[in-house]
Amino acid sequence: MASNVEAPERWYLALLGFAEHFRTSSPPKIRLCVHCLQAVFQFKPPQRIEARTHLQLGSVLYHHTKNSELARSHLEKAWFISQQVPQFEDVKFEAASILSELFCQQNLVDSAKPLLRKAIQISQQTPYWHCRLLFQLAQLHTLEKDLVSACDLLGVGAEYARVVGSEYTRALFLLSKGMLLLMERKLGEVHPLLTLCGTIVGNPIDIHIVKPCLKQLQQCIQTISTLHDDEILPSNPADLFHWLPKEHMCVLVYLVTVMHSMQAGYLEKAQKYTDKALMQLEKLKMLDCSPILSTFQVILLEHIIMCRLVTGHKATALQEISQVCQLCQQSPRLFTNHAAQLHTLLGLYCISVNCMDNAEAQFTTALRLTTHQELWTYIVTNLASVYIREGNRHQELYSLLERINPDHNFPVSSHCLRAAAFYIRGLLSFFQGRYNEAKRFLRETLKMSNAEDLNRLTACSLVLLGHIFYVLGNHRESNNMVVPAMQLASKIPDMSVQLWSSALLKDLNKALGNTMDAHEAAQMHQNFSQQLLQDHIAACSLPEHNLISWTDGPPPVQIQAQNGPTTSLASLL
Known part of the structure; x- marks a missing residue:
């Protein structure tokens, strides 16, 4: 009798062992793994084994095959059966979690939401799963751009973690909520939240520092990524939760550093950390197909492309734009978002x-294509600079400038964009010969960019002010502006500002009778001109240059080559 009772158990363990062996083979033998798991049902196993096997089959089919309908069927059975079995939380909530992921993949968000809500409702006595499911539903709301609901859920999670005594997971909820509040530009709510988070992880931070939100977020993430390094499992089950794998966390810290360096105009530092992050991503993507890695990669590339354009590496920037196109071709969601x-x-x-x-x-x-107010403002600012350069688009230009008036109802709270709007007005006034008005706008830009450590805007404003003083015949004052502009541009480094500054220094030193300095400046100008010219020819000769004509639909799959550059080089010289 005992032998008959034990036999199915032995069969089950044997089949499970074979299935795991086939799953972990190199390469994995998924078809044989599935056959072994399906064989379990031949023995009419008890509900616990039946539910677990349905979960295992659903998980294997979901992660390793394209048979999403069969995966869904097994996961639904696992979820249904496990609810009838007492104290079977792991199977029950893992089934709900993977099934909701599958629903989202099939664009059945309205099926995923009630499933997650029910799982959250019945998981309150299981801290690990309750936290994980709250995060999952918050993420779903975030993907749908419903940041208010996402923030509410993260707030619920933070309070739940506090009640069950998990300060670690409480900090993770608060950090995530902080990022969403940053996305919504609710800066007044971000400061106290991140200060609390800093206190929780034992790293209280002074909020009265430059870029407080980015710096606080970076420091909190770095601190959290060092927690739980030992192999001793925490006694509180809510502490078992990980916000991101350590390897992903490392990339995220690099990404935040790149964003901060870009905003401050430390482009060499931004390039250094981008290279580190991209190298780490390449290694991770060999083993991990998580969509967040592609998102990290696209954001990093977007930043490094802007760096390349500033530092005079247009050909490399163009190839990286093409790389972003390829990543977006592989993921419709990535393309929609970027x-x-x-x-x-x-x-x-x-x-x-x-x-x-x-x-x-x-x-x-x-x-x-954008509904994001800050990106809209950034685009309008750059489009205005195009109209100023063209010199014959007055009506369109004034219409744009009305919408980004830094003195009145500026559309966003960003200091950087408001300072840039003052600079654009200064540039227009300069071209129109209204020099006093231009100086007023540029001094506003300088005041704001100095206060916010925006080195690139500072350099641009100084060189334009220097140009104005030169035109007005005030050579000493012009020199006082251009010399620091050149120093700052070299530090960034900003190739266009260096070209502009060296041309001005050459003329200034001639006017001041400094022959040697004039010759040195002329040589510098010649060197910058040659570098930019060679890079211009290289970029325009690439087949990717034809991307400039793409304005509709998904990114082009193939880019035809063209014969040499077709654009004017006059603006560079």
Whole structure:
């Protein structure tokens, strides 16, 4: 009798062992793994084994095959049966979690939400799963751009973690909520939340520092990524939860550093950390197909492309734009979320190679595709610079400038964008010969950019002010502006500002009778001109240059080569 009772158990363990062996083979033998698991049902196993086997089959089919309907059927059975078995939380909630993921993959979000809500409702006595499911539903709301609901759920999670005594997981909920509040530009709510988070992880932070939100977020993430390094499992089950794998966390810290460095104008530092992050991502993507890795990669590439354009590496920037296109081809969701940024980057590239008609078309396309207020303002600012350069688009230009008036109802709270709007007005006034008005706008830009550590805007404003004083015949004052502009531009490094500054220094030193300094400046100007010219020719000769004509639909799959550059080089010299 005992033998008969034990036999199915032995069969079950044997089949399970074979299934795991086939699953972990190199390469995995998924078909044989599935056969072994399906064989379990021949023995009419008890409900616990039946539910677990359905979960295992559903998970294997979901992660390793394209048979999503069969995966869904097994996961639904696992979820249904496990609810009838007492104290079977792991199977029950893992089934709910994977099934909701599958629903989202099939664009059945309305099926995923009630499933997760029910699982959250009945998991309150299981801290690990309750926290994980709250995060999962918050993520789903975030993907749908419902940040208010997502923030509410993260707030519920933070309070739950506090009640069950898990300060670690409480900090994770607060960090995630902080990021969503940053996305919503609710900066007043971010400061106290991140200060609390800093206190929880034992790292209280002074909020009265430059870029407080980014710096606090970076430091909190770095601190959390060092927790739980030992192999001793925490006694509180709610502490078992991980916000991100350590390897993902490392990339995230690099990403935050890149964003901060870009905003401050430390482009060499941004490039250094981008290279580190991309190398780490390449290694991770060999083993992990998590969609967040592609998102990290696209965001990093977007930042490094802007770096390349500033530092005078247009050809490399163009190839990286093409790389973003390829990543977006592989994921419709990525393209939906980044199409406006992609066209904006192409617009910036077009400006750098003096293709102003294409720049206008790219920016107009980007404006059509974005609903994000800060990105919209950034695009409008750059489009205004295109109209100023063209010199004959007065009506369109004034219409744009009315919408980004830094003195009145500016559309966003960003100091950087408001400072840039003052700079654009200063540039227009300069071209119109209204020098006193230009100086007022540029001094506003300088005041804001100095306060916020925006080195690139500072350099641009100084060199333009220097140009104004030179035109007015005030050579000493011009020199006082251009010399620090050149130093700052070299530190960034900003190739266009260096070209502009060296041309001005050459003329200034001639006017001041400094022959040697004039000769040195002329030599510098010649070197910068040659570098930019060679890079311009290299970029325009690439087949990817034809991307500047793409303004509709998904990214082109293949890019035809063209014969040499077709754009004017006059603006570079």
